[in-house]
Amino acid sequence: MSAAKRVQQWATFARSWHIFDCKWQDPYESANIIKKYLMGLHKPIYHPMNDCGDVVVAINSRDIALRGDEWRTRAYFHHTGYPGGASWTLAWELHNKDPTMIIKKAVYRAMKGNLQRRHTMQRLFIYPGENVPEDVLQNVTNQIRQIRLVPTRLDQIPEEVTKTYPKVMDYPEDYVLK
Template sequence: MSSARRVQQWVTFGRMWYLFDAKWQNPFDASTKIVKVLSGSHKPIYHNDIDCGDHVVVINSAQIALPGDEWERRVFYHHTGYAQGASWTLAHQVHEKDKTMVFRRAIYHALDTSLLRHARMCRLHIYPDEEVPEEILRNVSAQLRQMRAVPKRLDHYTEDEVKNFPKLFEWPKDYVLET
């Protein structure tokens, strides 16, 4: 068997580690992409009953973005198990307590409700910022693309970029903007 074939089999059967930057990403849209990697459905050997998924390291989960007023509309349900133990918490309150919980719950609910759900969630590593332990970062071998581009803030543009930015029309030199 050739060495290229062995490498191909190792990539197929081995567990890869992927890095996903959650900065300015909607966790409920990104969860569909991450669930494919956690469950292994992106591999040619995928089967529902086989646990062949990969690890995913999510960074910057403190900087997620929800569209519109979803921070105030989205509610997370929890029950203690006791009578009248139900509670509903708004997304922004959950995010203030734990910066990784909104992303974790989005992926948890996107996974299939099978006995493999717990094992797949154990391969998910979420960090609120870019500080990841070295022993985990050492394993990362690929990166998942973001769903949407991170916008650049206006104060991060240089003077030259602002001056050379294409303009629809030029103001006359003697024009004074009245306030």
């Protein structure tokens, strides 16, 4: 094997590290994206018996967003195995206890349940905030694009922009300004 071919072989099978910002992202939508990178589905050389999955670092998992009333309607089920050992934890209760658990469970559930799944999950690092250890962050070479736009709050927009922004609604003549 020539030197160039050897380098190409290393480059092909090297694990690359991706970072994903979970801020205002739906965990169940982003689990589909993260899954692709974890399993290596985005690579042309993918094969189920080919260990070509990448590493994903998910940050800001505390700031995930669920749709509508799902924080209080989605329940996570657990059974201890003993009679009466069933328990249902609501999504907001689980997120209070561990802000990384929802995204972890979503990615775990998005993948097919085979022997490889637990090993693939080892390559997912989740951090509740922006504080990522330096030795993890220095490996990152790619950022995964977010699915949803992070919304801007009205109080974060400067005053003159709010005032000079084109208006749609005008007050009628007989309106008392409040």
